[in-house]
Amino acid sequence: MKTLATLILITTAIFSAVAQDPMAIAIELVATQKGDQGIDMKATVTDDENSEPVKGLTIQFSGTAGEQTVALGEATTNELGIAELKGGNFDALRKVAHAFTFTATFAGNENYETNHASVDLAEVAIELKAETIDSVNTVIVNVTSWNEKGEAVPFSEGEVKVYVPRMFSLLPIGDITTDEDGYGELKFPNDLPSSVSGELTIVARIEEHETFGNAETSVVSNWGVKVDAQASKLPRALWSPDAPLWMVVTFVVLMVGVWYHYGLIVYELIKVHRLSKPTDPLDFSE
Amino acid sequence: MDNSNSKRRNFIRTGLALGLASVAGATKLLGEPDEKKPAHNHTVKLLSPDGEIVEVDTADLKVETHEHAGTMARTITGREGIEGRKFVMVIDLGKCRNARKCIVACNKMHHIPEEKEWLQVKLMKDNENAAPYWFPKTCFHCDNPPCVKVCPVDATFKRSDGLVLIDNERCIGCKFCMAGCPYSTRVFNWGEPEITEPATCPPYSPESSTPSKHSTVEKCDFCPDMVRQGKLPDCVTACPNGVFYFGDENEDTVTNGSETVRFSQLIKDKAGYRFMEELGTKPRVYYLPPSNRMFPVERGFKNLTDDQKARFKDVQ
Amino acid sequence: MNIEKTSKSLLKEFWPQMSKWTTRELIWLGFWGIIFLVGLYALYVQIVEGHVVTGMRDHVIWGVYIVNFIFFIGIGYTGAIVGGLLHLFDAEWRKPLMRIAALMTVISVIIGPLYILLCIGRLDRLYYLFIYPRLQSPIIWDVVAVMTFLVGGILFLYLLAIRDFAILSRSEETMPAWRRKIYLFMSAGFINTRMQRHDLKLALNVLSLLLIPTVIIVSSVLSWIFGMTLRPGWHSTIFGPYFVLAAVYTGTGVLVLLMYAFRKLHNLGAYIQERHFVYVGYMLIAMAAGYGYFTFSEYLTDWYTSEKWNAELIHKLMDLNQYGWMFYFANFAGILLPILLIGIPKFRSINTITFSAALLVIAMWFKRYLIIVPTLETPLLPMQDIRPEYVNYSATWVEWALTGAGIAMFMILFKVASKYIPIVPIWETSEMIEKEKQTKAATNGQPQPSLS
């Protein structure tokens, strides 16, 4: 009996080695709710064995509120094992309830086992306004959450971080702690450069809150200091493709000067040539 | 050079670039880059700009693989700068411990062998009484670049986004730019260049600067093909101490991957300066003085090979 | 005056030299030919393997090639400026030397630029210089300058030779018909009518006048390849005139050597006389003094102010363990010794003048080496490199072989040219001889005033 069991064990082991059982994976999910702009979801997939990112897996994103589940979309992992969904529409869920579960699922294939990850979020709404009050640029937030009865209540003592998105990352501007009415404000610097238009996007975020998870909203202001676009045109300079004018002029004058005289000399030679015939004898008189 | 001429030239170059794009497709079939990435769910200790040590989850770090622009449609000649940008770098000398991770990353990204260093870390000692310090040196992408001035064929050029790049398909290898650069930034391919991991090498463009071409000049390029995709240059992300800050001066923002700060504020607070300002080259790289050191200078010798140590024997 | 008779006798004297090759000459030619071929092989190696075969590396990016470039180009510029000046001053004694000067110009200006080509990694892209030129680059200035100057040099050689071509084409000596035809063609129909004389003289005057500023500009441009960089020892405002003077000084030294060589080999003692050596020797003294002055003021200012890198460089130059010996040789043997040897009447002779010339020519080559290499070995940032070939430059056999090839080319071209065109201009020398006869008769045997 014992030997039989060992035999079975060994066979399974051999089998699994040959058929290469699908590998287990781990999924890590980060979700950021953006109110009317939907939900951003980012799933990072690594294989269980050596924590390497897995590329090319299709991840399905879905959301659940109460009894209702909706598919939000799908994305494929890149070489960092990241699959991202931007602005998935979950309005249908928001009509049902104010608390959701978001899930990222991998259905499994011949190489990797199925797995899923989910996060629970309660809805939070950040109202963000960029207003100039007494000539001071002010960022005003009003954060609302919902109690169990489904009533809107202000979110007090909430930590809201304010950023301006830049080329590579978010530039922190400051933090706001909301008052008992869910309000808070922040003086916005008036010397922050923007693109040519003067527009600056302002982002307010609640980050890693235990009930609300991540939430984000943004507004476009015209508080940016305009950057001189003209400055990015290359002038005539030693280091640009076009030489300074004086240099071109000097060069042309010098070249014309020298080559004109060469021409003159050749012209004299032609004159010399025309003055005789090859059969003429040399004349040595002075 | 009049305008119509340069337009025609660009047209020709675009044609060439499109040709290269098809080659790009072919190399993609040959093999996908198989980058090894650190495990997630791990935290690493990082330095904030104020020198505080913070713990950050690696998943939150901008650790990016080098995705060359080869995957994008190749309509970029590399000669036009990225619209509206003016790139700038800040190097915090107080945090460098000669970990050489930047060099390794740079070499890997540009497929250049170990002995060729586009990015160097020098050991500087400003005078007899001064304390030595580690000095990472990239190309400074000078605004008044003496190297560009002297190039006879417009092979090395300054772009509107501040970058100084080299077109290795134009360079005639006269090395005049190497004489021109006062910072010994440029290197020459004296023989047939060694290209590491050629299978994953993208097609050549002045923005990828790779693969190396024999008998031409090359140097640090600030990874414009990464930057074009909104990703930081590899040295910035590779540095475990957040020494390199990179960003757009027009946005007044620089980041070292974990910390984003206003460029002007950083320069103001930490007395940023440009190396050898008196030469008038107007570098686009700023240094923060090696004050409030995070590491004793000796730390920099720890993981060096004997050969590498021997380089610094004159300083100690 | 009887120029006709004198010129006939001169040609008769020169003709055997011009019409056939002696065994000795052939051996000479073969010797340099072999050196030239070795150079060609080195060139092949360099093109196939790349510049790794040279001693140049990332810090010392230029080596003996650029030294040779400056050296030869400088010699070339001299022929034109010395010839042009003497022509304008109408110094009668110059006439026998003009051919050597003009030939020297053309031959050196052909060889010199070949060395800059050796510094270029991608010769296959050389034409980019013409299709993508950037006017801001001193290399473009130099390319244009050298080409412009070469045309001027060839015109100078040609204008000075027209009358000899006319003589040769109508000479009584036997020569193959094709040779006579070429001479006739080259003489441009010159038969010395009044109008032709006038036109030729005008052309020569214009060219001489033109060549002087051209040489100054062109050799300044050469110096600016270095002067326009932020490097210790290069970034100097006097580099333009410094290079002009260095060029002319070296070139005049080479002129003396050539005079000596042809005087000996072609038996030209009657035409290239002691006084020629003495006059050119005087010129050498003046130039040595000027050059010494420039050198002194250049090093003094750098040494006195001791800016970091300048001080480092000066130290390298004067330290006997580094460049000291070369430095003292270049500046004392190259400047002081010639002044003494030529300046003190007791020492002054054809041999000492030639010896001084040889000394200064070699010294000036080293001087150029001292300008190029130690500066490149003194970068602004610490090198911190331990690969010895990257830290210190030493030329490889390829570079020496190609240096030899340049000298060989100079020798061969001069020898070949001397077969087709008289080394001492016949017409002009006849003129001089006749004129001097006249003055002698007039002053009744009084000694000649030195400079005409």
Ligand code: SF4
């Ligand atoms: S550091 Fe050197 S190579 Fe870079 S831009 Fe400045 S001068 Fe040119």
Ligand code: SF4
């Ligand atoms: S080596 Fe190339 S990039 Fe440098 S100056 Fe010459 S042609 Fe221009």
